[in-house]
Amino acid sequence: MRPGVHVRRASSSDLEDLVDLCLLARAESGVGRQLCTDDRARLREQLSALASVPEGVALVATCDGEPAGLALCRVLGPGPLAAAAVLSLDAVYVRPQHRRRGLGHALLHAVAEAADAAGADDVYAAPLPGSRGMQRFLARLGFAPAAAHRVVSTTALQRRLALDVQVPALRPGARGLEDLIARRRRARARAAGELEAVRQAGASMSMQVSRAVHTRRPSASSTTTS
Template identity: 65%
Template sequence: MRPGVQARAARPDDLDDLVHLCMEARKESGMGAQLCTDDAERMRRQVGALLAVEGGLVLVGTLDEQPAGLLLARVVGPGPFTDATTLALEAVFVMHTARRRGLGHALLAAAAQAAEEHGAVEVYASPLPGARGMQRFLARLGFAPAAAFRVAGTAALQRRLAHDPAAVGPAVRRGAPRGLEDLIARRRQARAARQPGDDAITARHLHVERAVPAAHP
């Protein structure tokens, strides 16, 4: 780590600086709305909640004792479907004027230390699409693709679900024919209604009908 570069756990009195850094990150991103809110007071409450909640990790990166970067993360797991604990990186940002000084590395090193202390076996990061600099930075540190995320607005999703033809099912779209289970049940009822001799006659009749085409192509 270079002299004057430090990454430490955030304190409540760092909230103003953290909000300022979040706002700067939003301005720089082409997808600001997906990064964070533009309401500074709301941003303050959200970062404060992450700072206070169990498993929340908020780091401040300083350059010559001046806040110039941040890292937001959460310890996730174990949960209903996995026994593993992971560290999910929500955001990593360094001010443009403080880059290429080792501050990003210092923040990630502190996050890796926190992950180890919490028993997290992996560290996940989900940088926004188009954040090429962050993508390259994470790739240099060994982050590999793990999954593809998709996003949909709640209201738009509800509208699509309400008008999706697939939601009514294939049976309704084709005039509600019987399903496979109904078909099997009807056939069983039909067999039960026949006399014992009828089944033998029907079987011999089908055997003859199928044998005739084979004998005369």
């Protein structure tokens, strides 16, 4: 850790600084609500709750005594679907003017110590879409792809579910299958129609030939007279 850079557990006196850092990260990320709320009062309550629960880890980094970065984590598990605890790194952020001074490494070092103290086998991180710098930073530290996250607002999810109930969505390829069945039915009907037309034409020709045979007059016999 470079001189002047320090990382520690956040206390109640750091709460407003954490709020400021979160709002800066929100504005820089461009994804807004996916990171945090823009309501200071609500954000203050959420950060206070995170720091107060045993599984919550809120870290603040200072550079020459000035709040310069944060890391927000949660210890998850063990549980019904996880045999061991893991540490989820929900957010890590450093002010632009304090970057390239080792704060990110210092924060992740403290994160690793928190994971080890909690008995967490793995550290999970979910960097926000578009944060290429953070993606590269985590990759250099050994973070590998594990899963893809998708997000939808609760309102949008409820609306789509209601629409799916009213109009059941077709399975992928179902429309193509229906079109194929319809084409085959039309082809069979067309073939059956052509066969019937041939059969009728054959019956008509046979009837005409029979009529001609029955109506033909016998040929006149040639006789000689003396």
